[in-house]
Amino acid sequence: LSKSSQIVSGLALITFKLFLQALEDGLKKADADPSVKAVMICGENGKFSAGADIRGFSSPKRHGVALSPIVSLIESSEKPVVAAIEGVALGGGLEVALGCHYRVAHAKARMGLPEVTIGLLPGAEGTQRLPRLIGVPAALDMITTGKHIPATEALKLGLVDEIVEENTIEAAIRLANKVIGQPLEPRRLSLKPVPKLPNMEAFLREALVKVKRQARGCLAPELCVQAVRAATERPFAEGVRRERELFGLLLSSGQAQALQYAFFAERAVRRWAAPGGASWSSAAPQPVRKAAVIGLGTMGRGIVTSLVKANIPVVALEQDLEYLNKGRKAVMLLLEREAMKMEGGAQTLDFHNPARLQFTVDFDLLCDVDLVIEAVFENMALKKEIFHKLSKICKPGALLCTNTSALNIDEIASATNRPQQVIGTHFFSPAHVMRLLEIIYGRHTSPTAIATAMQLAKALKKVGVVVGNCFGFVGNRMMFPYVQQAVFLLEEGSRPEAVDQVLEDFGFKIGPFRMSDLAGLDVGWRSRKEQGLTGPSLAAGTPARQRHGQRYSPLPDLLCEQGRFGQKTGKGWYQYERAGGRTATPDPWLHDFLSQYRDTHGIQSRFIDQEEILERCLFSLINEGFAILAEGIASGPEHLDVIYINGYGWPKHRGGPMFYASTVGLPRVLAKLQKYSEAHPDVPGLRPNAFLKKLVAVRSPPLKEWMSYLSHQSPKL
Numbered sequence: 001l002s003k004s005s006q007i008v009s010g011l012a013l014i015t016f017k018l019f020l021q022a023l024e025d026g027l028k029k030a031d032a033d034p035s036v037k038a039v040m041i042c043g044e045n046g047k048f049s050a051g052a053d054i055r056g057f058s059s060p061k062r063h064g065v066a067l068s069p070i071v072s073l074i075e076s077s078e079k080p081v082v083a084a085i086e087g088v089a090l091g092g093g094l095e096v097a098l099g100c101h102y103r104v105a106h107a108k109a110r111m112g113l114p115e116v117t118i119g120l121l122p123g124a125e126g127t128q129r130l131p132r133l134i135g136v137p138a139a140l141d142m143i144t145t146g147k148h149i150p151a152t153e154a155l156k157l158g159l160v161d162e163i164v165e166e167n168t169i170e171a172a173i174r175l176a177n178k179v180i181g182q183p184l185e186p187r188r189l190s191l192k193p194v195p196k197l198p199n200m201e202a203f204l205r206e207a208l209v210k211v212k213r214q215a216r217g218c219l220a221p222e223l224c225v226q227a228v229r230a231a232t233e234r235p236f237a238e239g240v241r242r243e244r245e246l247f248g249l250l251l252s253s254g255q256a257q258a259l260q261y262a263f264f265a266e267r268a269v270r271r272w273a274a275p276g277g278a279s280w281s282s283a284a285p286q287p288v289r290k291a292a293v294i295g296l297g298t299m300g301r302g303i304v305t306s307l308v309k310a311n312i313p314v315v316a317l318e319q320d321l322e323y324l325n326k327g328r329k330a331v332m333l334l335l336e337r338e339a340m341k342m343e344g345g346a347q348t349l350d351f352h353n354p355a356r357l358q359f360t361v362d363f364d365l366l367c368d369v370d371l372v373i374e375a376v377f378e379n380m381a382l383k384k385e386i387f388h389k390l391s392k393i394c395k396p397g398a399l400l401c402t403n404t405s406a407l408n409i410d411e412i413a414s415a416t417n418r419p420q421q422v423i424g425t426h427f428f429s430p431a432h433v434m435r436l437l438e439i440i441y442g443r444h445t446s447p448t449a450i451a452t453a454m455q456l457a458k459a460l461k462k463v464g465v466v467v468g469n470c471f472g473f474v475g476n477r478m479m480f481p482y483v484q485q486a487v488f489l490l491e492e493g494s495r496p497e498a499v500d501q502v503l504e505d506f507g508f509k510i511g512p513f514r515m516s517d518l519a520g521l522d523v524g525w526r527s528r529k530e531q532g533l534t535g536p537s538l539a540a541g542t543p544a545r546q547r548h549g550q551r552y553s554p555l556p557d558l559l560c561e562q563g564r565f566g567q568k569t570g571k572g573w574y575q576y577e578r579a580g581g582r583t584a585t586p587d588p589w590l591h592d593f594l595s596q597y598r599d600t601h602g603i604q605s606r607f608i609d610q611e612e613i614l615e616r617c618l619f620s621l622i623n624e625g626f627a628i629l630a631e632g633i634a635s636g637p638e639h640l641d642v643i644y645i646n647g648y649g650w651p652k653h654r655g656g657p658m659f660y661a662s663t664v665g666l667p668r669v670l671a672k673l674q675k676y677s678e679a680h681p682d683v684p685g686l687r688p689n690a691f692l693k694k695l696v697a698v699r700s701p702p703l704k705e706w707m708s709y710l711s712h713q714s715p716k717l
C-alpha cells in the first residue's frame with residue numbers, strides 16, 4: 001500500500017501553522033492523485049498528538065479556527081482516511097482522528113478531550129462528532145471531565161475500530177487496504193444522527209446540575225454540557241456554530257488563562273532550585289527500592305498506602321503491638337478499597353505479601369531501607385528521639401524524611417549524624433489521595449536528598465514542590481494569617497457560616513471553619529500551647545487578646561477548653577449530628593457564646609459585608625506569599641500557587657493566590673491591605689509587604705517577571 005498511503009502528520013503537538021498546512025497539502029495531494037486509494041494519518045515517534053499547543057491560545061483567532069476546516073476536509077475525502085493512534089490522541093489530536101473514517105489504536109494508547117481542564121471545550125467540532133459516535137452519556141463524561149481513557153475502553157465505547165498490540169501503522173494500512181471501495185457515507189460522523197435516549201432532556205438537565213455542583217464556579221464543564229446539548233437539538237452545522245460561540249465565551253472568561261497558567265505552573269515547579277546553586281538539572285536522585293514509615297496514625301496510614309500503590313516495598317513501624325495492630329487493620333482497609341478501584345485489584349497491589357508490606361515494632365528492621373518517612377505526631381522532642389535512633393540504625397545512604405507541617409527541619413536534623421540526608425516531606429491528609437507533597441530542605445540537606453524526594457513524589461503520582469525551612473513552610477505559613485483574619489471577623493461581628501459561605505462561593509472546597517472542624521481544633525491548640533501562646537505556660541497578666549504586642553484571638557482556645565474539637569467531638573465552630581458526624585449545622589450555642597465574648601471584651605458588633613470577608617482573608621494570605629518570595633523560601637509565585645491548588649482546595653480556575661493577585665491587580669491588593677492595616681494596626685499580617693510595594697512601584701510587572709525585582713538574592717537560595 002506504500003503508494004496509496006500518505007503519512008501527513010508529524011508532530012506530537014499540533015503547532016498549528018506548520019502542521020495544519022502540511023495536513024491540508026497532504027490531503028489535497030492525495031485526493032488529486034489517482035494512484036492514491038486511501039490515506040493513513042499517524043504521528044511521529046510513537047505519539048499521535050497531544051493536541052494544540054496550549055500557549056497558542058493567547059492568540060486564538062490566528063491559530064484556533066484553522067483546525068475545524070481541516071477536520072471537515074479529512075471527513076469529506078472521497079478516499080478512506082484511517083487514523084493510526086499511538087501514544088496519545090488528545091484534544092485537537094482526537095478531533096483530527098474523529099474526522100477520519102476509521103481509527104486503529106495501539107493497546108497502550110490513551111485518548112481524551114482534556115480541553116475542559118484548561119478552561120475550554122473541544123472547539124474543532126469534537127462536541128458535535130463525539131456524541132454521534134459513542135452516544136451522549138459517554139461523550140458527555142469524556143468532554144466534561146477531560147479524562148484520558150485507555151484504548152481498551154475506547155474500543156468498548158466504539159471510539160476506535162480496532163486495537164493492536166504490535167505495529168499500529170501496519171494495522172492501519174491493512175485496514176485502509178480492506179476498506180478501499182466501501183461506501184464512506186456511513187463513516188462520516190457529521191452525517192450521523194446523535195443516538196437517541198428515551199429521557200434525553202432529563203438526562204441533560206441532571207448532567208448540568210451535577211457538573212455545576214462539582215465545578216464550584218468553573219465555567220468550562222457547564223458550557224461543555226451546553227455544547228453537547230446543541231448536538232442533540234440541532235443539525236450538525238448549527239451545533240458547530242453553537243460550539244464556536246461557547247468556545248469564544250470561555251476563551252474570554254479569564255478562567256481559561258488561569259487554568260492554562262496552572263497547567264504550566266505544575267510543570268515548572270519540577271525545575272527546582274535550592275541553596276548554593278543546586279538544582280533539578282544537576283542533582284541526580286538515589287533509587288528507592290525499599291522504604292519505611294514510622295507511625296501509623298492518620299498520616300502514616302495514608303503514606304504507607306501511597307507507597308504500596310507505587311509498588312515500593314514498605315516496612316511499617318509502630319511503637320507497640322496495640323498501636324501496630326490498630327494501624328495494620330486501618331492500612332489493610334485502605335488498601336482493600338484502593339485495590340477495588342484498580343484493574344487487577346488486590347493482586348496488582350500484592351499487599352498481603354510480607355516482602356511488599358511488613359508491619360513491625362522492631363526498629364532494627366529498618367537497617368536496609370533506602371528511605372524512612374517518620375510520621376509521628378507533631379512533637380519536636382519525640383521526633384528528635386526517633387531521628388537520633390534512625391541515624392544509628394539505618395544504613396549510611398538512607399534518606400531520613402520527616403512528615404511535619406511546621407517544625408524546624410534543621411533542629412530535627414541536628415539529632416542525627418547525617419543532616420545532609422534529612423529532609424521534610426509534608427504530606428496532606430488523606431495522604432493517599434491528596435496530590436501535594438511539600439518538600440522542605442534544611443540548611444544541610446544535600447541536592448541528592450532533594451532530587452530523591454522529588455523522584456519519590458513522582459513515583460507516588462504527587463506534585464512535589466521544593467521549599468525552604470521556616471515555621472509552617474509555605475502552605476501553612478500562608479494559611480495562618482488567613483485563618484487569623486477569619487477568627488478576627490467573628491470577634492468583630494461575623495459568624496462561621498457567613499465567613500465559610502463567602503470563601504466557598506469564591507470556590508474553596510471548604511471554608512476555614514468547616515476545615516478547622518474537620519482537621520480538629522485540638523491540633524492548633526496543642527501547637528499554641530507549645531509556643532506558650534495559651535495554656536499553663538502563658539505568663540500571668542498577659543492580656544486576653546494580645547500576644548507580644550499583637551492582636552490575638554483566644555476564641556479557638558476557649559472552644560477547646562469547652563471540649564469542642566470539631567467533628568470528632570460533634571461540636572466545634574458548628575454542631576454535628578453526633579461525635580464523628582460530618583453534617584455541619586450552625587450552632588445557636590456558638591452564636592450566644594460569640595455575643596457574650598464580645599460583651600466581655602467590649603467589642604462593638606458590626607455587620608461585615610462579603611467584600612471585606614473575602615479581601616481580609618485572601619489578601620492577608622497573599623501578603624504572606626510576598627513575604628515568602630522575598631525571603632527566598634520559594635523560588636517563584638508558581639510554587640505558591642501549585643501548593644494552594646493541590647493542597648489547600650484553592651479553586652484552580654482562579655489560578656492560585658499569587659496568580660489571582662495579579663488578576664485583581666497588585667495596586668488594588670496593596671490599597672486594600674493599606675486600608676485594613678490602618679483599621680487594625682495591631683495586626684502585622686495586614687501590613688503590606690515590602691516586596692508587594694516594590695512591585696507596585698515598578699508598575700506591577702507580569703507575574704513571571706516578579707522574581708527579577710528582588711534586589712538581592714536571598715541567603716536561602
Ligand SMILES: CC(C)(COP(=O)(O)OP(=O)(O)OC[C@H]1O[C@@H](n2cnc3c(N)ncnc32)[C@H](O)[C@@H]1OP(=O)(O)O)[C@@H](O)C(=O)NCCC(=O)NCCSC(=O)/C=C/CCCCCCCCCCCCC(=O)O
Binds near residue numbers: 050066091
Ligand atoms: C499526557 C501529556 C501529553 C504528556 O504527559 P507527560 O508525559 O507527563 O509529559 P508532560 O510533562 O506533561 O509534558 C511534557 C512537556 O510538554 C508540554 N506540553 C504537553 N502538552 C502540551 C500542550 N498541549 N501544549 C503545550 N505544551 C504541552 C508540557 O508543558 C511539558 O513541557 P515543560 O516541562 O512544561 O517544558 C500531557 O502533557 C498532557 O496532558 N498535555 C495536555 C494535553 C492537552 O490538554 N491537550 C489539549 C490541548 S487544547 C486542543 O488541543 C484544542 C484544539 C482545537 C482548538 C480548536 C479551536 C477552535 C476554535 C474555534 C472558535 C473560535 C472562536 C472565536 C472566539 C472569538 O470570537 O474570539
